[in-house]
Amino acid sequence: AQSVTQLGSHVSVSEGALVLLRCNYSSSVPPYLFWYVQYPNQGLQLLLKYTSAATLVKGINGFEAEFKKSETSFHLTKPSAHMSDAAEYFCAVILPNTGFQKLVFGTGTRLLVSP
Amino acid sequence: GAVVSQHPSRVICKSGTSVKIECRSLDFQATTMFWYRQFPKQSLMLMATSNEGSKATYEQGVEKDKFLINHASLTLSTLTVTSAHPEDSSFYICSATIQSTDTQYFGPGTRLTVL
Numbered sequence: 001a002q003s004v005t006q007l008g009s010h011v012s013v014s015e016g017a018l019v020l021l022r023c024n025y026s027s028s029v030p031p032y033l034f035w036y037v038q039y040p041n042q043g044l045q046l047l048l049k050y051t052s053a054a055t056l057v058k059g060i061n062g063f064e065a066e067f068k069k070s071e072t073s074f075h076l077t078k079p080s081a082h083m084s085d086a087a088e089y090f091c092a093v094i095l096p097n098t099g100f101q102k103l104v105f106g107t108g109t110r111l112l113v114s115p
Numbered sequence: 116g117a118v119v120s121q122h123p124s125r126v127i128c129k130s131g132t133s134v135k136i137e138c139r140s141l142d143f144q145a146t147t148m149f150w151y152r153q154f155p156k157q158s159l160m161l162m163a164t165s166n167e168g169s170k171a172t173y174e175q176g177v178e179k180d181k182f183l184i185n186h187a188s189l190t191l192s193t194l195t196v197t198s199a200h201p202e203d204s205s206f207y208i209c210s211a212t213i214q215s216t217d218t219q220y221f222g223p224g225t226r227l228t229v230l
Contacts, residue, residue, distance in 0.1 A: 043221035105158045
């Protein structure tokens, strides 16, 4: 079975500081991995995705994530936090052999950015 | 591109009534649409997967007679919550994919409140 774990339900940073949101997956087959952002009372917006190409993936809004098979991780980073980055972030996986179906989400991490 | 809309954005109804939520792909044909449910401060849980012209596939524990899904065209899927009760109050989010791609595009969500 596939699952995804996000460590830390809340992460607090100061504006301008490094953002690091953690995501680990459990799968014997490297899955497709995604990071989505959700602003209050809104749907999800795709930040970036990994689909077995380059292990360092750059996304929108200055975010990037690195797929590390040895650590089964796909942590999300941003060098300098902005107030507008405050939101809920979800890591998600799809196993390639499910026909690109069944996106399984982690429990989410709320990013708080203080001035 | 790849915009998904939902209507209504908010709905309040009385217990025992039925509510229909629409999900539309505005600028692409969606071969597959997904319906998720999100409780406050929790992650998204997949309810069902619908393919145009065929019956929806429901996840374990989701009552198909209570949550009726219709995917009549490549741009429209509807979720009808029948005989709604207060415990059905939640945030319902749809997503859509383009054929043979792995990325789901999410709608803005519909907040259902059952009194």
